[in-house]
Amino acid sequence: xxxxxxxxxxxxxxxxxxxxxxxxxxxxxxxxxxxxxxxxxxxxxxxxxxxxxxxxxxxxxxxxxxxxxxxxxxxxxxxxxxxxxxxxxxxxxxxxxxxxxxxxxxxxxxxxxxxxxxxxxxxxxxxxxxxxxxxxxxxxxxxxxxxxxxxxxxxxxxxxxxxxxxxxxxxxxxxxxxxxxxxxxxxxxxxxxxxxxxxxxxxxxxxxxxxxxxxxxxxxxxxxxxxxxxxxxxxxxxxxxxxxxxxxxxxxxxxxxxxxxxxxxxxxxxxxxxxxxxxxxxxxxxxxxxxxxxxxxxxxxxxxxxxxxxxxxxxxxxxx
Amino acid sequence: xxxxxxxxxxxxxxxxxxxxxxxxxxxxxxxxxxxxxxxxxxxxxxxxxxxxxxxxxxxxxxxxxxxxxxxxxxxxxxxxxxxxxxxxxxxxxxxxxxxxxxxxxxxxxxxxxxxxxxxxxxxxxxxxxxxxxxxxxxxxxxxxxxxxxxxxxxxxxxxxxxxxxxxxxxxxxxxxxxxxxxxxxxxxxxxxxxxxxxxxxxxxxxxxxxxxxxxxxxxxxxxxxxxxxxxxxxxxxxxxxxxxxxxxxxxxxxxxxxxxxxxxxxxxxxxxxxxxxxxxxxxxxxxxxxxxxxxxxxxxxxxxxxxxxxxxxxxxxxxx
Numbered sequence: 355x356x357x358x359x360x361x362x363x364x365x366x367x368x369x370x371x372x373x374x375x376x377x378x379x380x381x382x383x384x385x386x387x388x389x390x391x392x393x394x395x396x397x398x399x400x401x402x403x404x405x406x407x408x409x410x411x412x413x414x415x416x417x418x419x420x421x422x423x424x425x426x427x428x429x430x431x432x433x434x435x436x437x438x439x440x441x442x443x444x445x446x447x448x449x450x451x452x453x454x455x456x457x458x459x460x461x462x463x464x465x466x467x468x469x470x471x472x473x474x475x476x477x478x479x480x481x482x483x484x485x486x487x488x489x490x491x492x493x494x495x496x497x498x499x500x501x502x503x504x505x506x507x508x509x510x511x512x513x514x515x516x517x518x519x520x521x522x523x524x525x526x527x528x529x530x531x532x533x534x535x536x537x538x539x540x541x542x543x544x545x546x547x548x549x550x551x552x553x554x555x556x557x558x559x560x561x562x563x564x565x566x567x568x569x570x571x572x573x574x575x576x577x578x579x580x581x582x583x584x585x586x587x588x589x590x591x592x593x594x595x596x597x598x599x600x601x602x603x604x605x606x607x608x609x610x611x612x613x614x615x616x617x618x619x620x621x622x623x624x625x626x627x628x629x630x631x632x633x634x635x636x637x638x639x640x641x642x643x644x645x646x647x648x649x650x651x652x653x654x655x656x657x658x659x660x661x662x663x664x665x666x667x668x669x670x671x672x673x674x
Numbered sequence: 675x676x677x678x679x680x681x682x683x684x685x686x687x688x689x690x691x692x693x694x695x696x697x698x699x700x701x702x703x704x705x706x707x708x709x710x711x712x713x714x715x716x717x718x719x720x721x722x723x724x725x726x727x728x729x730x731x732x733x734x735x736x737x738x739x740x741x742x743x744x745x746x747x748x749x750x751x752x753x754x755x756x757x758x759x760x761x762x763x764x765x766x767x768x769x770x771x772x773x774x775x776x777x778x779x780x781x782x783x784x785x786x787x788x789x790x791x792x793x794x795x796x797x798x799x800x801x802x803x804x805x806x807x808x809x810x811x812x813x814x815x816x817x818x819x820x821x822x823x824x825x826x827x828x829x830x831x832x833x834x835x836x837x838x839x840x841x842x843x844x845x846x847x848x849x850x851x852x853x854x855x856x857x858x859x860x861x862x863x864x865x866x867x868x869x870x871x872x873x874x875x876x877x878x879x880x881x882x883x884x885x886x887x888x889x890x891x892x893x894x895x896x897x898x899x900x901x902x903x904x905x906x907x908x909x910x911x912x913x914x915x916x917x918x919x920x921x922x923x924x925x926x927x928x929x930x931x932x933x934x935x936x937x938x939x940x941x942x943x944x945x946x947x948x949x950x951x952x953x954x955x956x957x958x959x960x961x962x963x964x965x966x967x968x969x970x971x972x973x974x975x976x977x978x979x980x981x982x983x984x985x986x987x988x989x990x991x992x993x994x
């Protein structure tokens with residue numbers, strides 16, 4: 355058992371939150387993580403109301419939360435009410451200004467988790483009243499920015515200690531096993547947010563070809579890029595890129611973004627078809643540098659329990 | 675006391691190596707770190723034979739090692755003999771293929787430390803016979819690459835365990851206090867390499883204006899770029915960039931490298947004059963994301979002792 359302020363405040367057995375990965379994190383995954391003693395979050399992503407509703411149904415009676423891509427939520431703010439009506443375990447916001455949404459979340463008595471990629475945004479998250487700040491490093495899979503987990507976490511820990519010591523802190527980015535969990539606690543986190551490692555679970559909604567690609571990959575095989583967002587016609591703010599497995603598509607376009615935009619119609623159709631078909635040479639596999647530690651696809655509960663047991667063992671062994 | 679395979683093998687009191695930072699890490703700093711129980715390394719940098727000789731003299735009777743920028747050493751390999759003749763505590767190679775230099779180092783009975791930025795290069799370092807592999811993440815100050823410390827260290831630890839368990843592993847990049855040291859040990863390292871935090875010491879050879887800029891900076895204020903190398907006319911391989919504090923010079927040129935090359939003569943003169951004068955708006959301050967943890971300039975021994983004491987305290991507190 356690893357007891358932290360996060361396990362106490364949220365009534366968890368393990369200080370581990372599962373990242374609300376767009377498309378991949380449905381109700382089944384979120385429920386599995388909650389059932390196993392962590393906190394599961396449905397990936398509200400770009401905001402498909404019916405899909406989100408169905409995922410809450412799929413989670414059944416397990417208490418799960420929901421995450422949003424903040425700039426996307428701002429375009430259809432009604433989605434937040436829909437989710438709050440389900441009394442979620444938490445609302446998680448990342449990639450945009452959480453200010454407009456903080457009040458309704460807190461008025462509903464729901465914990466507000468704000469993921470940030472810079473110290474500056476951590477200060478803003480404190481200002482808007484975040485209950486938990488997730489400091490996400492660039493090694494993370496999917497969207498993110500440039501700072502590293504190794505320095506962002508302790509820097510935000512210092513900021514919290516100075517300005518709002520009651521706020522909890524989780525580390526995200528590059529945490530795929532017990533070593534990452536133990537390291538995060540040393541850096542000053544109360545827990546961790548795990549994305550890629552749960553993405554590679556039996557309960558996640560991921561094409562088998564992409565899982566296979568992740569198992570085969572090392573940490574050297576990923577890249578942060580915007581080509582997938584351009585190919586999908588998504589209006590991501592320029593500061594955010596996404597970490598994915600390198601493939602023919604990134605090799606072709608990563609250094610030629612203007613050319614890609616000029617060929618957007620053709621390339622967009624090609625990318626989308628490949629995504630559906632699981633053609634990993636064109637559609638990109640959204641996974642972080644922890645691809646190194648993905649050796650197989652297991653139930654989320656096994657991933658979680660091994661991670662915590664490993665972390666405990668490691669901390670004990672190193673302080674004998 | 676934190677005892678690891680590194681302290682045992684090298685006869686150190688603390689599992690901390692000071693990075694051989696070009697220009698900044700002279701004999702005085704290296705000697706101070708060795709005297710305080712770590713391992714100090716002179717920054718052989720771009721290879722000025724007279725300067726390196728003078729720094730070994732400045733280190734006096736303290737046992738210190740020497741680091742080289744490998745691609746630069748390849749242009750004047752005679753420097754290695756000069757350094758080996760001084761029976762250094764170690765030879766440290768980074769940024770290039772260590773293969774041509776491994777044999778003479780090992781024949782001299784000197785420990786070979788290879789710094790790597792990818793898993794692929796770690797495998798090569800094992801092949802050439804490295805005694806210590808330093809896995810350096812992108813959060814590091816100065817030159818480096820793209821992988822993060824948080825994932826590269828455990829990935830290389832797994833590689834070493836599988837292929838050459840006698841090889842030691844140090845973490846580098848983003849380690850500026852006891853939290854970083856404790857986290858690195860959890861990730862599987864036998865010790866750490868510390869650059870930026872020792873760069874901000876009384877013994878380092880750094881312009882006071884740059885130290886002042888680092889004290890004022892947060893981790894958000896750095897960038898990885900090539901503009902400084904273009905401005906200095908240095909032939910760095912394209913894969914390596916350097917992390918520095920953002921300033922007017924990076925704001926102007928970072929996204930216009932071809933324009934910078936076209937104006938190289940003028941901008942090079944301007945950058946070099948600013949470097950000498952300590953004009954931090956033009957010349958760049960070489961420091962990593964740990965700038966966040968640089969609150970003042972202290973003797974290297976104090977930095978080292980606090981780091982180790984903090985790490986010990988942290989590991990104990992979290993395993994109570």
